[in-house]
Amino acid sequence: MKIGVVTFPGTLDDRDAQRAVRLAGAEAVSLWHADTNLHNVDAVVLPGGFSFGDYLRCGAIAAQAPVMESIIDAANGGLPVLGICNGFQVLVESHLLPGGLIRNEHQHFICRDQKLIVENVDTAWTNGFKLGQEITIPLKNGEGGYIADTETLNRLEGEGLIAFRYSEVNPNGSVNNIAGLKNKKGNVVGLMPHPEHAVEPGFGPDTAVAMRSGVDGLTFFTSVINQLVNA
Amino acid sequence: MTTSVDTTKDAKQSPEKAQPWKELGLKLEEYENIKEILGRRPTSAELAMYSVMWSEHCSYKSSKIYLRQFGEKVTPEMTKNLMVGMGENAGVVDIGEGWAVTFKVESHNHPSYIEPFQGAATGVGGIVRDILTMGARPIAVMDQLRFGAVANPDTARVVHGVVSGISFYGNCLGLPNIGGETVFDKVYQGNPLVNALSVGALRHEDLKLAKATNPGDLVILFGARTGADGIGGVSVLASETFDADGPSRRPAVQVGDPFAEKVLIECCLELYAAQVVAGIQDLGGAGLSCATSELASNGQAGMRVQLKNVLLRDESLTPEEILMSESQERMMAIVPKESLKAFTAIVDKHEVEYSVLGEVIKEPRLYINWGDEEIVNVPPRSVAHDGPVYERPVLYPTWLDQLNRDSVINNNLRRATEASELAEQLVQIVSSPNQASKSWITDQYDHYVGGNTALAMPDDSGMVRVSEETGLGVAIATDANGRYCQLDPYQGAKLALAEAYRNVASSGAVPAAVTNCLNFGSPENPEVMWQFKQATAGLADGCLELGIPVTGGNVSFYNQTGDVAIHPTPVVGVLGVIDDVARRVPSGWQDQGNNIYLLGITRDELDGSVWSEVIHDHLGGKPPVVDLKGEKALAELLHGASLQGLVASAHDLSEGGLAQAVVESSLRFGMGARFWLNEILERDNVDLTAALFSESTGRVIVSVGREDDVKFVGLCEARGIPVLRIGVTDASEKLEIQDVATWNLSDLKQAHSSTIPELFG
Numbered sequence: 001m002k003i004g005v006v007t008f009p010g011t012l013d014d015r016d017a018q019r020a021v022r023l024a025g026a027e028a029v030s031l032w033h034a035d036t037n038l039h040n041v042d043a044v045v046l047p048g049g050f051s052f053g054d055y056l057r058c059g060a061i062a063a064q065a066p067v068m069e070s071i072i073d074a075a076n077g078g079l080p081v082l083g084i085c086n087g088f089q090v091l092v093e094s095h096l097l098p099g100g101l102i103r104n105e106h107q108h109f110i111c112r113d114q115k116l117i118v119e120n121v122d123t124a125w126t127n128g129f130k131l132g133q134e135i136t137i138p139l140k141n142g143e144g145g146y147i148a149d150t151e152t153l154n155r156l157e158g159e160g161l162i163a164f165r166y167s168e169v170n171p172n173g174s175v176n177n178i179a180g181l182k183n184k185k186g187n188v189v190g191l192m193p194h195p196e197h198a199v200e201p202g203f204g205p206d207t208a209v210a211m212r213s214g215v216d217g218l219t220f221f222t223s224v225i226n227q228l229v230n231a
Numbered sequence: 232m233t234t235s236v237d238t239t240k241d242a243k244q245s246p247e248k249a250q251p252w253k254e255l256g257l258k259l260e261e262y263e264n265i266k267e268i269l270g271r272r273p274t275s276a277e278l279a280m281y282s283v284m285w286s287e288h289c290s291y292k293s294s295k296i297y298l299r300q301f302g303e304k305v306t307p308e309m310t311k312n313l314m315v316g317m318g319e320n321a322g323v324v325d326i327g328e329g330w331a332v333t334f335k336v337e338s339h340n341h342p343s344y345i346e347p348f349q350g351a352a353t354g355v356g357g358i359v360r361d362i363l364t365m366g367a368r369p370i371a372v373m374d375q376l377r378f379g380a381v382a383n384p385d386t387a388r389v390v391h392g393v394v395s396g397i398s399f400y401g402n403c404l405g406l407p408n409i410g411g412e413t414v415f416d417k418v419y420q421g422n423p424l425v426n427a428l429s430v431g432a433l434r435h436e437d438l439k440l441a442k443a444t445n446p447g448d449l450v451i452l453f454g455a456r457t458g459a460d461g462i463g464g465v466s467v468l469a470s471e472t473f474d475a476d477g478p479s480r481r482p483a484v485q486v487g488d489p490f491a492e493k494v495l496i497e498c499c500l501e502l503y504a505a506q507v508v509a510g511i512q513d514l515g516g517a518g519l520s521c522a523t524s525e526l527a528s529n530g531q532a533g534m535r536v537q538l539k540n541v542l543l544r545d546e547s548l549t550p551e552e553i554l555m556s557e558s559q560e561r562m563m564a565i566v567p568k569e570s571l572k573a574f575t576a577i578v579d580k581h582e583v584e585y586s587v588l589g590e591v592i593k594e595p596r597l598y599i600n601w602g603d604e605e606i607v608n609v610p611p612r613s614v615a616h617d618g619p620v621y622e623r624p625v626l627y628p629t630w631l632d633q634l635n636r637d638s639v640i641n642n643n644l645r646r647a648t649e650a651s652e653l654a655e656q657l658v659q660i661v662s663s664p665n666q667a668s669k670s671w672i673t674d675q676y677d678h679y680v681g682g683n684t685a686l687a688m689p690d691d692s693g694m695v696r697v698s699e700e701t702g703l704g705v706a707i708a709t710d711a712n713g714r715y716c717q718l719d720p721y722q723g724a725k726l727a728l729a730e731a732y733r734n735v736a737s738s739g740a741v742p743a744a745v746t747n748c749l750n751f752g753s754p755e756n757p758e759v760m761w762q763f764k765q766a767t768a769g770l771a772d773g774c775l776e777l778g779i780p781v782t783g784g785n786v787s788f789y790n791q792t793g794d795v796a797i798h799p800t801p802v803v804g805v806l807g808v809i810d811d812v813a814r815r816v817p818s819g820w821q822d823q824g825n826n827i828y829l830l831g832i833t834r835d836e837l838d839g840s841v842w843s844e845v846i847h848d849h850l851g852g853k854p855p856v857v858d859l860k861g862e863k864a865l866a867e868l869l870h871g872a873s874l875q876g877l878v879a880s881a882h883d884l885s886e887g888g889l890a891q892a893v894v895e896s897s898l899r900f901g902m903g904a905r906f907w908l909n910e911i912l913e914r915d916n917v918d919l920t921a922a923l924f925s926e927s928t929g930r931v932i933v934s935v936g937r938e939d940d941v942k943f944v945g946l947c948e949a950r951g952i953p954v955l956r957i958g959v960t961d962a963s964e965k966l967e968i969q970d971v972a973t974w975n976l977s978d979l980k981q982a983h984s985s986t987i988p989e990l991f992g
Contacts, residue, residue, distance in 0.1 A: 009582065010490045012405030016682040019699075050403045053490025109398045109675045140402070140677045197679040202813055203696075206900070211817050212685070 001026040001225055004041035006071070006087075008033040008062045012049030013084065013196055020196040021045065024221030033065040043080035043124070043224050044071055046087025048140075048194055058101060058143045059089030068094055080124035080224050081188045085141055088180070088190035097181045097190050098156070099148035104141065105173025113205035113214070114139035114193050115167040116179050120160055123186035128223040135216035136205045137193035139171055144192040146174035156181065163189050195220040236550055237275040238604045246272050255282035261619055268613045276599065276606040279551040280520040280614055287788050289517050290618035293754035294786040297767040301781035304771040309780045312743065320364045320441060320513070321431075322782020324744045326808045329435050330697050332705050333365045336375065336428035336748040336804050338787035343425035346484040347392025352400035353487040354427040356559055359404060360513035363496060363562075366439030366503050367431030370681060371695045372401050374411040374427050375709050375748065375802045379420030381664045381990050386415070389423050390991050396487075397427075398675040403489035404496070407684045408676035409693025412709060412802075415664045421792030426748045426785075426802050430707060432697045437503060441512040442529035443565045446593040448509055450523070450534055453578055453585035454495050454561040458544035461485040461518075461557025491560040498581040499562060505577060507570035514561040520554045520614070522563040524597055527611035530565075533596040534611070536589035550601045565591060625764050626757035634718065638852030639837045645847075646920040653919055654972035656846055658982050660924065661894045663845045666887045667986035668898075685812035689899065691734040691883055692807070694815050702811035708734035709805075711750075712886065713798030714839045715854035720762040720799045724769035725857045729928050730885050731805035732777060736866035737881040737931055739816040739873035740807030745774055747784035747803050752796020754788045762799040770801060776859040779805070816873050818882040819899020820934050820960045825879055827904060827958035829889070830865060830947065831930035833911055835921040841887045842924035861929040868950050869931065877939045877946065884930040890923040892932050893958070897966050898980050905967040906958035914955065919971065934960060 003021045005028055007014045018028035029041050033051075038044065051062035062068065068090070075081045075096055083091035091097045104110060113136050118129040129135070148156065153175060156162055164180035172192070180191025195217030198204040205214035242248075250272065252262040257278075265273050265281050273281060287293060302317055310316065314331055315323035321335035339354025355372055362369045374397055379386045401408050406429070443450070461484065502508045510530075512522045519541070527534045538550050548556070566574050571587075578585050592598075597614070599607035647653040660666055668689065678687040685704060686694035692706040710730040716723030728745065735742045747770060752759040774781055790797045809815065820827075837843055838852025872878045882896045897904055911922045935943045947954035967973040 009494050010403070012403075012493070012680050016680070019682055049405060050490060050493070053403070053488065055490070108395075109402055109677075111674055111677050111679065138679045140679060142398075142402075194679065197682060200682065202685060203682055210821060211819075211900070 001228060002029050002041045004029045004031040004038055004044045006031045006033065006044065006046050006067055008051035008065060010050045010053050011047055013047040013194065016196040017045045017047040017084065020199040020217065020221050023199050024218055024225055026225050031067055033062065033067050035067045036070065038070050038074060042228050046081065046083040046090050047196065048085035048087060051086055051090065057093065059086055059093040062090045063093035072096060075188050078185060078187050082125050082220065083190035084194055084196065085192055088192055091188065091190040096188050097183060098152050099146055101143055102145045102147055103143050104145055109142040110171050111140040112171060114171060116164045116193060117167045119162045119165055120182055123163060123182045123189050124224045124227050125189040125220045126163060126223055127227055128219040134167055136198065136207065136214045137195055137217055138197040138205050139193040141172065141192055144172040144174065146178040148175065159184065164191050236601050236604055236606055238606055239274055239608045242271050242274045248272065250278055252278060256286060257282050261285060264619065269609065274606050276551050276554055277609055279555055280524070280607065283517040283520055283555055284524060284614045285618040287754065289521065291786055292619045292621050293623050293788060294763065295620050296622055297764055300767065300771040304775040305780055306778070309778055313780055313782060314438060317781065317783050320361045322744065322746065323365055323438060324782060324806065326697065326703065326705060328698060328701060328703050330432060330703060331435055331438065332430055332432050332697065332806065333362055333367045334428065334430035334707065334746055334804065334806055335361055335783050336426050336709065336746050336802060337785040338748050338750060339425045339427060340422065340750065340787050340790055342484045343393055344389065344423050347389045348396040349484050349486050351393040351396030351425050353485045353559055354425055355397055355400045356487050356489065356492050357515045358427045358429040359406065359492065360515065360562070362429045362431035363499050364439070364441045364511050364513050365431065365433065366437045367433040368500055369406055369429050369431045369496065370683065371409045371693060372406045372427065372429045373409055373693055373707060373709060375424070376412065377414045377416065377419045377424035377800065379415065379423065380417040381415050383420055387991055393425055394672050394675055400487055400489040402677045404493050405680045407678045407680050407687065407695065409678055409684055409687040409695060410708065413669050413672055416713060418713065418797050422790045422797055424750050424790065424800060428709060428804055430705065439503060439510055441510045441526060443510065443526040443532050443534060443591040444530035445509060445567065446532065446591050447568060448591040449566045449568060449571060449587050450536060450589045450591065451564045451566050451585050451587050452541060452561060453564060453583055455488065455491050455558055456542045456544040456584065457553055457556050457561065458558045459548060459552060459556065460559065462552050462555050485557045485559050487559045494581050494583060495560055495562060498578055498583050501577050502564065502574065505573055507566060507573045507577065509565040509567060512563045514563060516557060518554065518556045524611040524614040526563065526565060527597050528615040531595060533592040533594045534589060535592055536599045538599055538601050540586045540588050542584055542586050550606055623754050623760045624757040625761040627761055628758040634851050635853055639843055642849065642851065644843065644849060646918065650971050653923065657890045657923065660841055660845050660887050661891060662982040662986050664986055664990065666841055666891055668984040669987060670984060671987040671992055685815050686738055689895065690738065690818045692738040692740065694738055694740065694809065694812055696812045702813050704809050704812035706735045706738045706740035706807040706809060707804060709802055710734065711800050711802040713800040714844065714850055716766060716799040716801065717850065718839050718852060718854045720765040721769035722854050722857060723799065724766040724801045725773040725859070726854055726928065727801055727803040728770055728773040729857050729859060729862050730883065731803050732862055732866065733883045733931065735805045735807035736869045737816060737818070737883045739814050739870065740809040741870055742777070742779050742805050742807045742866060744806045745779055745781045745803060747781065747801055749784065749786045750790050750797065750800040750802065751788055752791040756796065759796050766799050766801045770803065773859055777863055814873055816878055816881045817899065818880060819896045820880050820902040820904065821900050822879055822936065823902065823960050823962045825934040825936055825960045826940055826956050827932055827934050827960065829911065829930065829932055829955045829957045830952050832927065832953050833915045833917055833922055833925050833930065834927045835917050836925045836927045837921065840924060840926045855926050855928050857928050864950060865929055865931065865952060868947060868952050872943060872946060877943045878933045878935055880934045882932050884932065885926060888924040888926050893966065894979055894983060896932065897976060898983060901976055902960050903963040903965045903976060904958050904960045907969040908957065910955050911957065
């Protein structure tokens with residue numbers, strides 16, 4: 001099982017995403033933004049960071065990178081793709097997911113342990129969760145406010161394409177508390193919080209049991225492995 | 232603007248030409264000294280180089296004679312793990328298992344007052360590049376911030392700018408921000424302190440030193456293009472020499488591009504890994520002047536440089552400006568000719584621009600040409616290392632005896648007589664700007680990136696894992712108390728060292744090395760120079776006593792407004808090693824039913840304390856006594872207890888005393904507790920005010936599971952550490968201090984965490 005992790009110039013959480021892939025039991029394959037093929041990976045993670053320095057618009061330049069051409073084609077063909085934070089922004093800029101992400105309502109970068117409600121378990125990356133499950137995933141972004149026009153929002157809600165909603169606190173002013181989306185097929189998922197930062201005891205978010213013991217993020221990666229194994 | 236340049240030939244032919252040495256900050260004897268070194272007057276380019284490299288900032292001319300003692304007051308035992316000591320870009324410490332770490336803290340005070348956002352941002356950028364030059368991957372950053380009074384309207388401008396600048400730059404670099412300090416005091420009103428620390432990790436064999444040794448190696452500038460950023464004094468020179476229309480107005484503060492720096496980090500690490508560079512030097516203060524002269528001087532070689540090869544953002548720059556530019560995100564590599572192809576393949580992959588400026592030569596001489604014209608011809612050592620050294624006059628401050636006499640006791644400062652008043656004071660203290668939660672600031676920093684953060688604010692130390700295989704890691708804490716240092720700079724520096732040391736020990740790590748950032752007023756003021764002399768002696772003596780070496784540091788003078796200097800603020804950073812970060816000890820209570828023990832003795836030490844500041848707006852007397860032998864014993868006990876898994880939490884007592892510590896420990900994870908102080912009062916013969924608010928050193932509160940009680944107390948007694956059971960954790964969601972008050976944790980949390988957002992949010 002090989003899961004590709006893309007590195008754009010300015011990507012920051014690529015090594016973390018690779019670690020998450022390994023901890024979940026798959027092989028992590030590093031993909032460079034200039035690559036023109038996907039090296040036979042079974043799934044792709046677009047990790048967080050500030051690709052191309054967030055210049056122009058977050059994710060806008062990365063969406064035009066050579067590797068994205070292959071990823072968009074493969075995603076349309078059903079390849080599981082997970083976009084985390086800046087990766088979510090890239091997915092939106094690539095039109096694999098609808099809407100947009102804007103500056104946080106309060107204008108500050110925010111780093112916090114964020115509670116989420118799993119709204120859809122019918123995806124490659126969330127099938128290991130229970131519907132309605134509350135999970136804690138670190139969130140860290142400056143431009144995480146999700147927006148979409150009314151028509152799109154109605155469609156997202158109507159078709160059940162919301163993958164995660166913020167619980168207790170809406171940290172960035174996202175409409176309808178939207179934290180993450182899925183596409184219709186369920187192979188593409190994007191979210192602002194960082195599951196790769198909640199995969200290893202001792203380095204994740206605090207839980208009621210112990211400091212930094214949260215590993216809810218691991219389920220994203222075991223979900224995709226299980227789906228690929230059972231496919 | 233004319234394009235004629237002042238060549239070495241011109242310099243010989245017009246020896247009497249008037250030069251603006253004074254405007255560039257040189258003294259007459261320094262200017263004469265340059266003439267003597269060169270056997271002629273300097274060219275305008277040489278004058279620019281000497282002026283900036285001989286500045287206080289670059290040459291340490293006023294501090295050098297005192298900094299030497301950090302290298303002298305050592306034992307062989309102290310330096311046995313030191314792979315690189317002071318004098319390099321950053322010290323390197325062997326932490327075992329083939330790993331080493333390098334860490335350093337640097338000031339960016341003055342730029343951060345003028346332009347807080349860019350000043351703070353480029354402060355982070357600069358220290359990270361220093362770490363990178365040692366061959367290390369930067370793994371974390373921390374910031375030590377000191378702002379003016381919260382009531383002053385200008386403070387918000389600086390706070391917002393500095394915090395956003397650090398957030399913008401640090402987050403975008405992908406380095407976890409794992410701790411730091413934020414202090415408000417009116418003495419920093421016109422001169423905030425913005426210190427930035429970075430730590431990096433490397434395998435022993437990857438250690439690099441920035442030097443140009445081998446003749447024929449290429450000198451390559453890569454990274455961002457050179458622009459007019461950060462050109463300070465040289466605009467004087469440019470205007471005097473070249474431009475009759477008046478000085479060109481350049482921004483004096485550099486502008487940072489963290490994206491460019493992130494790319495540069497990955498590029499440099501790949502260059503090191505491919506072994507295609509002999510060394511890499513960062514371009515920070517003094518830009519190319521510094522990089523060329525230091526590389527050549529460090530390698531006891533010379534260099535020939537063609538300045539026209541520098542890639543420019545602004546084609547109108549004069550050669551002097553190019554030499555002085557402090558444009559960010561640039562590096563200089565020394566590359567063997569046969570490695571050029573491999574070098575260019577890597578920089579091309581990262582889309583980083585580069586240009587070959589020249590080559591290393593055997594003759595220890597730095598030649599810089601502007602086209603066909605020679606504009607610099609100097610011994611590099613005279614520029615980089617043999618600058619002037621001053622033993623400036625020192626004078627015991629005229630006001631100090633009076634200040635020391637003006638103690639809490641002599642002033643008869645009123646103490647609470649009723650429980651309700653004590654309770655009110657406690658809340659007043661934990662909600663005061665300096666003692667309140669700083670999460671409004673630290674929540675703007677990414678502490679997760681890298682996936683190796685084992686502890687971060689608000690815990691006592693920041694801790695990061697270095698080896699994913701074994702869990703080997705490092706803990707870092709920094710401290711400085713300007714109020715203590717104002718009362719006694721010798722003792723104050725030792726107190727800062729003791730506190731940082733205790734913080735690291737509380738987290739379960741073994742303190743191993745020290746760095747510092749010495750922020751002081753003008754060295755031309757003999758009283759400031761006395762403070763500096765005392766503080767450096769205190770720090771060096773303290774390190775010798777604790778047996779941990781100073782690996783490097785930074786001096787920032789001229790921190791004052793008019794004639795009024797800041798409080799002496801020697802920021803001391805202690806790095807500790809932990810064999811497995813899984814063993815780290817948090818500062819807060821996690822489990823109910825644990826006993827809470829106070830280790831150490833409480834004395835009536837309220838001079839310089841938070842209590843005296845918040846309740847009485849008073850500063851006077853003598854700071855707390857430091858017993859470094861006791862601190863060492865305490866650290867060894869904490870380490871032993873952590874190894875045996877006996878302590879569930881440990882939190883050091885410092886500013887705000889026991890009161891502050893118990894509030895922080897309960898709020899960390901929302902665990903309630905009940906305390907009784909009567910045994911402290913009896914054993915230590917102090918009153919309730921001292922028991923709650925005294926800042927006596929050598930004290931820690933630990934929580935211990937009941938099953939480990941006997942073992943833990945036995946351990947303390949065997950080691951002669953005073954130990955007293957003073958409380959027990961519970962699920963009441965309340966904090967009760969018998970004979971004082973009972974608070975709901977939610978109310979305390981509100982008091983502790985709303986102050987900073989209300990002021991700045």
